[in-house]
Amino acid sequence: MATSHDVARLAGVSQPTVSRALRDDPRVSEATKQQVRAAAAALGYAPNAIGRALSTGRSTRVGLVVTDLHNQFYQHVIAPMHDELTKQGYELLLITESSESAPVADHVVANGLCGVILTTTILGSVLPVRLQDRQVPFVYFNRTARNVEADSVTVDPVPGVTELVKAVADFGHTRIGAVFGPQNTSTGEVREQAVRDLLQDKGITLLSRNVLHGPFDFETGRSGAAKLLDRSDPPTLILCGNDVVALGVLDAAVERGIDVPGRLSVVGFDDLPSSAWAFVQLSTVAYDLEEMSREAARLLIARVEGRSATVPQHTVFDTWYVPRATLGPAAG
Numbered sequence: 151m152a153t154s155h156d157v158a159r160l161a162g163v164s165q166p167t168v169s170r171a172l173r174d175d176p177r178v179s180e181a182t183k184q185q186v187r188a189a190a191a192a193l194g195y196a197p198n199a200i201g202r203a204l205s206t207g208r209s210t211r212v213g214l215v216v217t218d219l220h221n222q223f224y225q226h227v228i229a230p231m232h233d234e235l236t237k238q239g240y241e242l243l244l245i246t247e248s249s250e251s252a253p254v255a256d257h258v259v260a261n262g263l264c265g266v267i268l269t270t271t272i273l274g275s276v277l278p279v280r281l282q283d284r285q286v287p288f289v290y291f292n293r294t295a296r297n298v299e300a301d302s303v304t305v306d307p308v309p310g311v312t313e314l315v316k317a318v319a320d321f322g323h324t325r326i327g328a329v330f331g332p333q334n335t336s337t338g339e340v341r342e343q344a345v346r347d348l349l350q351d352k353g354i355t356l357l358s359r360n361v362l363h364g365p366f367d368f369e370t371g372r373s374g375a376a377k378l379l380d381r382s383d384p385p386t387l388i389l390c391g392n393d394v395v396a397l398g399v400l401d402a403a404v405e406r407g408i409d410v411p412g413r414l415s416v417v418g419f420d421d422l423p424s425s426a427w428a429f430v431q432l433s434t435v436a437y438d439l440e441e442m443s444r445e446a447a448r449l450l451i452a453r454v455e456g457r458s459a460t461v462p463q464h465t466v467f468d469t470w471y472v473p474r475a476t477l478g479p480a481a482g
Contacts, residue, residue, distance in 0.1 A: 152193035161189035173239035209264040212450060215245045215254060215277075217270045221367055221394055224269065226422060227291070230440045231267065234447035240264075255280035265454045267446050271295045272334045287453040291446045294336045301453055301463045303446045304336075307344040307419070310435035310469030314417060315348040317433075317473060318387060322480040323415065327360040327385030329374035329395050338363070338391060341419060345389055366391055371398020379406055379414070386415060386480040393418035393425045396432055400476070411478030421472055431475035437467045 158165045163182060171178045171186035178186075189195075212235055216224050232242045243263065245254060254277055258266055265287040271277065271294070278298035281288050290302035318326070328345065331338030346356055360378065364370030371390060378385055379402060390396035396418030400410060408414050418425060421436030445465050452458045 152190075152195040154195070156193055157186060157189045157195050160193060161186045169239075174237055209262045210239055211241045211243055211261070211263050212447070212454075213243050213245045213258055213261075213263045213266040215266060215268050215270060217246070218365075218367065219244075219246055222422060222424065223366070223392065223394060223420060226439055227269065227443045230443040231447045234444040235451070238447075238451050240447075240451060255284055255286070258286055259284050265289075265450045267291050267450055268293065271336075272332070273336060273339070274334065287450060289446050289450045289453070292337055292442070299462050301449045301458065303442055303449065303465045303467070305437050305442070305467050305469060307341050307435065307469055308348070310419075310437070310471050311341075311344045311348050313471035314433075314435055315345070315352055315354075317471065317477060318349075318417075319352045319354065321415070321478060323387040324354055324480070325360075325383065325385050326354065326356060326387045326389065327362075327378040328356055328389045329362050329364065329371055329378075329391060329399060330389075331363065331366045331370075331391035331395070333363050338366075341391060360385055364395075366394060368394055368398040368401070371395035371400075372402050373398075375399040375402035379403065379408065384414070386413075387477070388414065388416050390416065390418045393420045393422045393432060393434055396434070396476075397424070397430070400430070400432070410476050413481045415478055415480075416476045425472075426474070433474045433477035434472050435469050436472045437469045442467050 154165050154168045158168045161168065163186060167178060167182065168186050171183045172190065214231060235242050245257060266281060267289050268277065269291045271290060273296050275295045278288065278295050278300060282298050288300055290300060292304060294302050294304065330342045333339065349356060362374040362377065364374060375388060375398065378388060388399050390399055396416050399416050403410050403414050410416055418432050418434040420439065421434045424430060425432040425434050449463055449465065
């Protein structure tokens with residue numbers, strides 16, 4: 151069986167250069183990378199993660215902490231993260247815990263993971279503190295926490311919500327309901343504040359009785375819509391914390407025979423692939439979720455390999471509004 155030393159001899163480079171080239175390390179020239187890849191292909195060589203860990207003295211396994219695998223948002227995050235990590239010679243392991251707590255950090259250390267991507271962190275989470283105490287590199291994905299500043303990949307909702315609110319005002323909506331995400335998450339907090347501020351700029355106030363909160367899941371939207379739609383003065387528009395919540399709202403509307411957008415308009419956030427399906431056509435706020443997922447992987451790898459600046463790196467993705475079929479003129 152061919153080894154990396156065999157590849158190095160055939161390519162005329164050192165063994166460490168082979169390892170770096172096959173990880174697509176930017177320090178290696180493109181010509182050398184092609185030379186190494188050709189030699190590896192000729193010898194039928196495939197890098198071994200365990201062997202690489204032994205030779206470098208560190209693991210190449212990265213943990214992705216997810217608390218709700220049923221949420222389709224994470225299904226569209228895992229694939230691009232996996233692809234980016236694999237391209238650079240790392241493995242992705244899912245850590246599915248019911249909550250973010252100290253045992254998760256112990257699990258990470260016990261399994262020899264070199265770093266972690268946190269996707270479900272709440273504002274006061276102790277997990278970042280535990281990981282920092284154990285000197286485990288980590289990156290916040292679509293969330294941040296107050297206790298520890300670290301590398302992060304997040305979304306700026308303002309550009310997309312600005313476009314959305316203009317459409318809402320142009321359609322004449324003033325009786326507006328909202329089913330936002332959890333108030334103990336940075337994502338829920340930032341999205342809600344952007345909506346409130348930008349509506350206020352248009353002279354529209356969200357009444358507290360028309361604002362609900364819950365997890366970013368289908369049932370939150372379904373049950374929240376039931377409360378809002380069964381009132382004597384239901385809203386003409388329901389703004390949702392994300393697309394999954396919006397799908398729950400649409401389900402509740404269908405159950406009640408409420409025409410969308412004739413009697414009720416619904417808007418989401420995330421622009422998941424299912425939102426563009428012909429029978430859904432959800433109006434929503436979008437951003438590049440795939441590239442965002444890849445960027446989280448790249449940030450973590452740079453931190454693990456000691457290529458990051460001392461101060462935490464923050465990448466913020468812009469948003470835009472995607473008009474589809476679920477937002478229309480306010481019902482008379």
